[in-house]
Amino acid sequence: MKPGWPDLFDFERPETSGERLFFRLFELFVVSSLLWHAWEWATFLSSLEAPLQPTGLGLYVDLSWMTAAGRWLVVVLGGLFALGLGRRWRPAYLMALLLLHLLYAARFSLGKTPHGAHLLGLMLLSFGISALLFRDAYAYRRAALGFAYFFIGLSYTLAGISKLVATGPAWVNGLHLQLWTYEKMVDSLALTGSLSINFLQHWVLMQPAWATLLLGGALATELCAIALWWRAFRRPVLFALFVLHAGIYAVLQISFHFAAAVLLLLALPLDKWLDRLLAWQALKKLLRSFYQRCHKPI
Amino acid sequence: MNPKRIDLWLFEGFPVTAYGLAVYRIAYALFVLLILDPGHSAYFNFRPLAELPDSFFLPPPGPMQLLGGFPPSWFFNSLHVALDLSLVALLLGYRTQLASWLIGTLFLIGFGFLFSAGKINHVLLFVLLPWLMSFTNWGAAWSLDARQGRTRPEVASWPLALLALLVGFALFTAGFTKLIGGWLDPTTQATQGHWLKQYFIVGRQDLLAELVTYPWPVGLWELLDWGTVFLELGFLPAAFVPRAFRLFLAGMVGFHLSTALLLNITFVQNLIVYAAFLNWNAVAAWLKSRFSIRVRVPVLPLLPILTALFYFWGSPLRRIDRLATFHSDLSLLEVLTNALGFGVVLVLALQAGVRRLKKIHFPVPTAFLYRRAFRGLALWVGLYALLVATHTGEFWPMSVFPMFSQAGKPWTRIVVRELTETDSLSWNPIEGWTTLPGQAFALKPTGITPLDLTPLVLRAQDSMHLATLRLWERTYFENRRLLVLQAQGKLSEGDVQVTFTPLLLLHGDTVIWNPQRQP
Numbered sequence: 001m002k003p004g005w006p007d008l009f010d011f012e013r014p015e016t017s018g019e020r021l022f023f024r025l026f027e028l029f030v031v032s033s034l035l036w037h038a039w040e041w042a043t044f045l046s047s048l049e050a051p052l053q054p055t056g057l058g059l060y061v062d063l064s065w066m067t068a069a070g071r072w073l074v075v076v077l078g079g080l081f082a083l084g085l086g087r088r089w090r091p092a093y094l095m096a097l098l099l100l101h102l103l104y105a106a107r108f109s110l111g112k113t114p115h116g117a118h119l120l121g122l123m124l125l126s127f128g129i130s131a132l133l134f135r136d137a138y139a140y141r142r143a144a145l146g147f148a149y150f151f152i153g154l155s156y157t158l159a160g161i162s163k164l165v166a167t168g169p170a171w172v173n174g175l176h177l178q179l180w181t182y183e184k185m186v187d188s189l190a191l192t193g194s195l196s197i198n199f200l201q202h203w204v205l206m207q208p209a210w211a212t213l214l215l216g217g218a219l220a221t222e223l224c225a226i227a228l229w230w231r232a233f234r235r236p237v238l239f240a241l242f243v244l245h246a247g248i249y250a251v252l253q254i255s256f257h258f259a260a261a262v263l264l265l266l267a268l269p270l271d272k273w274l275d276r277l278l279a280w281q282a283l284k285k286l287l288r289s290f291y292q293r294c295h296k297p298i
Numbered sequence: 299m300n301p302k303r304i305d306l307w308l309f310e311g312f313p314v315t316a317y318g319l320a321v322y323r324i325a326y327a328l329f330v331l332l333i334l335d336p337g338h339s340a341y342f343n344f345r346p347l348a349e350l351p352d353s354f355f356l357p358p359p360g361p362m363q364l365l366g367g368f369p370p371s372w373f374f375n376s377l378h379v380a381l382d383l384s385l386v387a388l389l390l391g392y393r394t395q396l397a398s399w400l401i402g403t404l405f406l407i408g409f410g411f412l413f414s415a416g417k418i419n420h421v422l423l424f425v426l427l428p429w430l431m432s433f434t435n436w437g438a439a440w441s442l443d444a445r446q447g448r449t450r451p452e453v454a455s456w457p458l459a460l461l462a463l464l465v466g467f468a469l470f471t472a473g474f475t476k477l478i479g480g481w482l483d484p485t486t487q488a489t490q491g492h493w494l495k496q497y498f499i500v501g502r503q504d505l506l507a508e509l510v511t512y513p514w515p516v517g518l519w520e521l522l523d524w525g526t527v528f529l530e531l532g533f534l535p536a537a538f539v540p541r542a543f544r545l546f547l548a549g550m551v552g553f554h555l556s557t558a559l560l561l562n563i564t565f566v567q568n569l570i571v572y573a574a575f576l577n578w579n580a581v582a583a584w585l586k587s588r589f590s591i592r593v594r595v596p597v598l599p600l601l602p603i604l605t606a607l608f609y610f611w612g613s614p615l616r617r618i619d620r621l622a623t624f625h626s627d628l629s630l631l632e633v634l635t636n637a638l639g640f641g642v643v644l645v646l647a648l649q650a651g652v653r654r655l656k657k658i659h660f661p662v663p664t665a666f667l668y669r670r671a672f673r674g675l676a677l678w679v680g681l682y683a684l685l686v687a688t689h690t691g692e693f694w695p696m697s698v699f700p701m702f703s704q705a706g707k708p709w710t711r712i713v714v715r716e717l718t719e720t721d722s723l724s725w726n727p728i729e730g731w732t733t734l735p736g737q738a739f740a741l742k743p744t745g746i747t748p749l750d751l752t753p754l755v756l757r758a759q760d761s762m763h764l765a766t767l768r769l770w771e772r773t774y775f776e777n778r779r780l781l782v783l784q785a786q787g788k789l790s791e792g793d794v795q796v797t798f799t800p801l802l803l804l805h806g807d808t809v810i811w812n813p814q815r816q817p
Contacts, residue, residue: 009667011667039521147674178794180709190748
């Protein structure tokens with residue numbers, strides 16, 4: 001019986017060695033990337049006297065102590081990640097998520113909340129829920145990836161719906177992209193002190209019709225992201241989302257590198273490639289034993 | 299700790315077999331003779347001490363203080379003959395116990411004199427090793443002692459537990475001094491400081507040492523500082539968990555390779571100490587399955603021959619050093635040994651990983667798993683909706699992802715320009731990019747992004763925001779005249795219009811507001 005989301009979890013399909021190895025590497029990537037983010041946030045926090053307008057749980061809990069202790073939290077976080085990776089304590093990932101939430105709430109307390117680390121956080125949430133629900137390592141891995149696909153589909157579709165709710169179908173008007181392109185050019189001027197424009201930005205500013213086409217494609221991709229809940233559409237949708245991020249980076253210079261990396265890792269058939277690599281090792285072993293048998297003295 | 303657990307750790311934590319110990323004994327003797335090369339390599343040659351005047355004899359607290367100066371050269375020559383003889387005896391398993399004790403004692407005497415000349419190197423683990431291993435009875439197999447019936451067949455594993463404790467304690471003390479010495483202080487970068495000293499002052503500029511001159515982020519340096527301290531401190535508790543201890547040793551092998559490549563400092567003698575914890579039993583079993591080791595020729599004559607060869611000519615592997623010349627005191631053989639050690643660690647890690655992956659798995663009934671996953675998902679979707687709905691769409695990492703949802707909306711950003719003393723101050727709005735006053739000013743080196751600065755400035759009427767803004771300005775740019783402009787973009791008649799309006803001027807403790815924006 002497969003109630004609900006048959007294609008998300010895939011529990012009945014036997015797991016290959018490549019899938020196991022891929023999951024381990026993916027888990028390691030997510031955890032190490034979040035640790036890096038946490039360090040960056042803690043480092044910034046140490047330069048603040050106190051968080052000004054914290055978000056999330058920061059609305060209820062005083063986070064001023066984090067300006068001094070942020071780096072120690074990163075150490076604790078490292079310990080929790082080690083426990084999570086080693087499957088030593090099942091709530092470890094969710095506890096780590098809580099600490100990361102507090103760090104984020106304190107770090108981005110100046111008014112603007114960027115979305116660069118949200119997807120990584122959702123991946124950690126997926127690991128955390130799975131670890132809590134499943135003791136069995138196989139079920140944990142399958143469920144974690146299922147939850148990850150679910151949250152990716154949900155988040156991008158929500159982003160598309162937000163656009164339709166806030167602006168309506170006219171969101172795709174190319175003039176909007178031109179306005180944002182100028183905004184990002186001003187940001188670039190503020191950040192680096194110089195103004196430079198690449199070919200794609202030039203093209204967007206010169207051709208509103210192409211800009212409209214780009215926005216239309218972006219909105220359609222986001223709205224279709226929910227399709228990745230079904231296995232048949234998963235890879236194309238993940239690739240399309242990756243291309244969407246590449247386009248955003250090229251035109252608006254907004255770097256969602258970690259989110260793009262997560263999408264690419266999940267889009268590529270890395271598990272199958274790893275299976276081939278492992279099979280190749282076995283083949284080498286086989287060839288060696290064959291060679292030894294052939295050269296056995298009679 | 300539970301006494302049973304102590305017994306378990308002490309006597310069964312690091313299991314040994316007679317053949318496994320024999321392989322390690324041979325490996326140790328070969329490592330010392332071929333890689334460390336006593337009497338010929340720079341750090342293991344005691345002969346030059348005889349040339350030093352007695353005024354150079356400054357022994358640290360200990361038995362060396364009973365002596366008045368360096369002994370003559372015949373003493374050190376005899377010491378090296380005895381050392382080579384003992385090492386070859388250990389290799390062949392001839393009078394193994396005696397040879398082990400002699401090696402430890404002779405090294406201790408040699409290093410005692412060497413350290414009395416000033417510089418103290420950290421070789422104690424390597425010196426103590428043969429003493430400790432003699433208690434395991436590592437001459438019980440594949441030795442002349444075994445062939446001649448001079449030894450008992452029983453072996454003991456507790457000396458390895460003791461060695462683990464000694465390694466753990468030695469590295470813990472190294473980590474502890476770093477801990478109390480301020481290595482964890484985020485405002486200073488100890489690794490960078492040491493590396494810069496080695497590079498510029500000591501002149502260790504080989505291999506990857508130049509990387510220190512690159513502008514690495516502070517976070518990376520801190521990561522190295524903290525990583526080093528925690529790796530070293532962690533050794534002591536890890537000594538009580540054999541599996542964790544081996545992982546720490548693997549990390550340490552990588553650490554030594556990195557110090558060789560980056561700081562041009564090698565601790566090659568430590569590698570053979572860490573190697574005591576390799577699975578030599580498996581190596582011996584593999585050797586026994588592949589080769590039929592039956593030595594029928596007399597081996598004892600090799601003892602004086604090999605001793606003479608090593609004494610007069612040293613290790614043949616030292617010839618490798620001629621292939622590359624370093625500006626520092628590195629030797630190619632040592633670097634290659636470090637790399638080889640790391641290679642062994644990688645191969646072992648790969649082997650362990652593949653072995654784990656190949657484990658056959660039988661999935662549990664799937665209906666239960668689906669039900670559980672679905673319920674969990676439903677719970678979290680509900681929680682997601684609740685948290686996002688009650689927190690204006692944002693509860694990291696959950697969000698409605700509203701970025702760019704309000705298209706066509708005018709935007710406001712902040713740009714900072716630096717004014718010189720001669721630049722006049724005007725509050726008039728500016729259309730276009732090319733006529734901005736003063737010089738370009740980049741926020742990037744300050745570590746604050748335009749995204750952070752924009753809300754800070756726009757809410758600067760609020761005293762707390764203003765205080766933060768002034769603190770930022772004072773911290774980074776005291777005595778600079780910074781003009782903060784508000785950039786506004788909007789759609790106007792089918793086109794985009796960008797206007798820059800000067801908002802305020804920051805100069806030390808002074809804030810001059812645009813009269814029309816005065817709070």
